Amino acid sequence: MFGTVIWFLVGVLMLMIIWRTGIGMLRSMTSPLPAPPPAGEMRRINVRYRCGVCGVELRMVMAPDEDPPPPRHCLEDMDLVAPVE
């Protein structure tokens, strides 16, 4: 019985440690976002992307460069559909 209580306490302690490190990692991932470049340095593009998982489509009209990395949806990179004329 005593041993069970000890293991329960150890488990709770480990959960708390994992929880705290998880929150800390989330904070470090979300806070330092670089500022977007000024509007003059943005490129006007017109490309469509489709999510291969759920099929949603979106159009990208501005990017820091001509060939930006594809956005992600459903945790996957979206597929480039076709440039829109």
Ligand SMILES: [Zn+2]
């Ligand atoms: Zn999706």
